[in-house]
Amino acid sequence: MQNPNPPSLSDKWALILQSAIKSRDPFIGRCIHAPIIKHGLCLGVFLMNNLLNFYAKTGFFSDAHCLFHEMPLKTTFSWNTILSMHVKGGHLDSARQLFDEIPHPDSVSWTTMIVGYNHLGLFNTAINTFLRMVSSGISPTQFTFTNVLASCSAKKALNVGNKVHSFVVKLGLSGVVPVANSLLNMYAKCGDSVMAKVVFERMRLKDKSTWNTMISMHMQFGRLDLALSLFDQMSDPDIVSWNSIITGYCHQGRDIKALEMFSSMLKSSSLNPDKFTLASVLSACANPQSLKLGKQIHAHIVRVDIDTAGAVGNALISMYAKSGAVGIARRIVQLTGTSSLNVIAFTSLLDGYVKIGDINPAREIFDSLKCPDVVAWTAMIVGYAQNDLISNALALFRLMIREGPKPNSYTLAAMLSIFSSLASLDHGKQLHAVAMRLEEASSISVGNALITMYSRSGSIKDARKVFNQICSYRDTLTWTSMILALAQHGLGNVAIELFEKMLKINLKPDHITYVSVLSACTHVGLVEQGKRYFNLMKNVHNIEPTSSHYACMIDLLGRAGLLEEAYNFITNMPIEPDVVAWGSLLSSCRVYRNVDLATVAAEKLFFIDPNNSGAYSALANTLSACGKWEDAAKVRKSMKDRAVKKEQGFSWVQIQNKVHTFGVDDALHPQRDAIYRMISKIWNEIKKMGFIPDTNSVLHDLEQEVKEQILRHHSEKLAIAFALINTPEHSTLRIMKNLRVCNDCHSAIKYISKLVKREIIVRDATRFHHFNDGSCSCQDYW
Template sequence: MLDHGLEPDNFTFPFVLKACSALSALEVGRDIHDHVIRTRWESDVFVGAGLIDVYAKCGCVDDAREVFDRIPNRDVVLWNSMIAAYSQNGHPSDALTLCRDMVAKGFRPTVATFVTVISTSADVAALPRGREIHGFSWRRGFESQDKVKTALVDMYAKSGWVRVAWVLFEQLMEKRLVSWNAMICGYGMHGYAIEALSLFDKMREEAQVPPDHITFVGVLSACNHGGLMEEGRQFFNLMVKEYSIEPTVQHYTCMIDLLGHSGKLDEAYQLIQDMSMKPDSGVWGALLNGCKIHRNVELGELALQRLIELEPNDAGNYVLLSNIYAQAGRWEEAAKVRKLMTDRGLKKSIACSWIEVKGTVHAFLVGDSSHPRSEEIYAELELLEGLMKEAGYVPDTMPVFHDVEDDEKHNMVRSHSERLAIAFGLISTPPGTQLLVTKNLRVCEDCHTAIKFISKIVEREIIIRDVNRYHHFKDGECSCQDYW
């Protein structure tokens, strides 16, 4: 077109930019941006939306914002494009702030606006913000919009309120595949395996909606979190044979994790060998975790070797193998792995847990004493420990992989970050209030046992969202049935 001497305009550029977005062609997109500036179309909202989308797809969110700020007369589509750019690139706070600015400047949010900001709230499990947006969308008359409701189903499921997600799911006028997937995956991540599989059967039989690859990720995840070994095998075969869905890395990871948890480590390794694509770090990490659970040192060493090739700077992999050696009492090998970490300048991720109380997030590290109410927190833990021991609690120091005395191990476990967060939640909220604690690492075995005792003693539901899944503790039981 340019060779024929024709100048592109505000109809041409959006289509060309859309092609750049589809290909993530950043350099070509920058060249076209230069051409946009030379032809003075940069202030056009359609061209601007196209440029924002290119930069967002290529991870250049600051460039996208620069384009947005240079357009004087913005419309709703442009605001939505910039909000989506923040959301897609892991800037949830900026997305929510921009949404507020949009409303403050008199623009009426659309269905696309609400779906984006609700999804953003789900990604960070920012329940108070999500509930605020929920109320705002209802006040704006969007309660009958199934797309908004489906986004809310996903948000509430990811934020720990799976019962609310179910109520909204039941209210949907038309349940599309994305709606079924959101609810099935929600049940799966919370460990409600029976409910997830029952809903899957209902989707196939009553609604006659054919599942896709995302549906089976949810189903296999539910089997994994519920310890349903045979069911997981059946659904994996069903996906391939009846629905002709080619397994993705996610499906393989779920199956290998399930096999590993169940002690079928040789079968898990064979499945890796049979994969139709190259296994990624998630696959080998699932096998390594299974080796830790069942103390298989030899296969664990092999898994770590593969992980080091893929992620040479991930300290967590070295820590996991060191823990496998420690479990087997092979302290010299454990020390060698930790020395290797030191030599390579790698540091273990620090465990951190956080809880939101009255709109403020409170974060805790292991052994933390920096909180203003630290004395009260430790006093509460001391009180709880006495009541727990009376109820039959016996500390398990196995999660402490250091060659030290048991008393020292016990002191290390009792001040884990999730316990500090729970103690703070107990002294900061009225009796009966549900607590939601998020942790950046996996909950250890002793804390899992302790929280079961605590939930019964204080008569509260305590929800822990760790790096793997949700745990719902209530009346001395956990939704995972001690399988995670």
């Protein structure tokens, strides 16, 4: 028998090079290069391609480049080898230049570029490269498909994914498990559960990745029963399978089920929990009731020596912080350092400190973060705001603008919320300009915050402008914010028209929308309309009324003088009436001077909240208004004996970024004398115009002259006098008050607006009053 031809020297060296690549031995390969040249074998394409491949895969990039440029003859394999080296090194720009120089790029060339773009997160470029590849007549391989489908998943590009799917079917690759799994993952990530199910059911061969993708998808969509059914069908679920179920339960708020599945995993399988399992079960323990179990899991982590520098450490910090054990969470931060502290853990820790009212340690941690991102900055600002540390929040935001990352829509919305609470229109407008400059003003969160800020600062006109710019987004909160704003500014009929338009375009209202529209009916006295909306909410939109909805209905009936009906409504409520419900009835009883019902409502309030100063004041004022001075005095004495402090009324106005606050008979302001001269002058002028002081608003048994002096020095009148002295003529005055404006002030301000020819906007405890040329937007119904 004749022996086969022995391998040539070229073949031997090619085999050695291939072996050196596998063994990652850089020295053997380099030793061969010189003999190849010496023996004149450098013209052989096969051997030179092997040498080029060796240099590229062992990290000798400069040697690979030199060899590539010296090769007299290059094949597509040569080009692909050097192209792959550039791509794996992350040098996409030079890789693209090389790709454009390839005489005849094949499927490997195109796929290499797609893989490179995909790994660097340039998903759109990867997808476009695939489309160019197909247009060039090059058939994709299974590796091309898995990578481009990964890009479609990342960008949620369902339309392109559908086209890729058609190519897969056309080329007969739908039965290839990795390709089918990529299709399945793409449909799941894009939210098309129907097509995901079709792909899954058509797969003849399924691996664990197939099952895990379907389980994860069902969990993500809240179909827990379907996910559990698939999980039970798996013969040997792996750790990813268990994690999908446990994490899914956590995301759906089913913490107990998550912990039960974790316990079942420990009992029924030999699998050890990994860092993802532990992070999920720790998040399920993030409440005071499960703190003991969380500590046991922490002990297990310490016992098996699991690294706590990353996800597990952050989950431990979040768990302890959310469970009220902020001190332990802080110690873990000190042990692990802040370099691996993620935003979720930081915000949990911050929230923990906020709840106990100790914000300084949170700021220390924030300051220790090397490069806090925009979420951390925002969380710290919100933490200050929640603790009423407004100046700190403002200072941190200014520091963020100067030195930190660019604020995002949530940062801006948080700051606008602060300005809303301050009713600071000037600051709010400045921040609106910042949002426009950052191109965030049209985002939903910022737009909604702007509507609220402008509304609470007294500029309903600007609020409507913002709404008109973003209403096309069909966001329920946007429409709800605008309806509530219109209602609070006395434009109840316009608010109701907007609500009807909302229903017409099939934008479903939520429970907050109904609170807003019922408030609108309350402010304009549309009792029957309010009743219709209440029934619509229950019977058509299937929204169960909350205490807020019931309080709106009581207020609606009470303000309209239907006190008995309001009382019957309270007694027939399916839920226990709260302070707001009885308070609304008591307030209406004071307006309509119904002593008997006022007494009943007050007694109910005292039972729920014995220290409710508003109940004492309202009952005493009702008795005083009906001339029952002795009974009123007894109520006030009872209030004093029980050390219940009455809420003091005050008003404030902001001028040139400074807030000026006034109480009744205020004697502390630096411009006191000028203010009192101004209000005395105004008082005499409006009396000449026909104003008659409503001395019944002074609910004390005093001489008429004394009553009139008290009325003249009410806090909102003093604020108006100060604003008239310190603002340009014809400019709008914006006055804020913490309590309901009294009848006398309401009447006086109408006359003042006509006298000084200015619009005066007064925000009291429940609404805005726009006074202009002698009339008010509430039409004297408030």
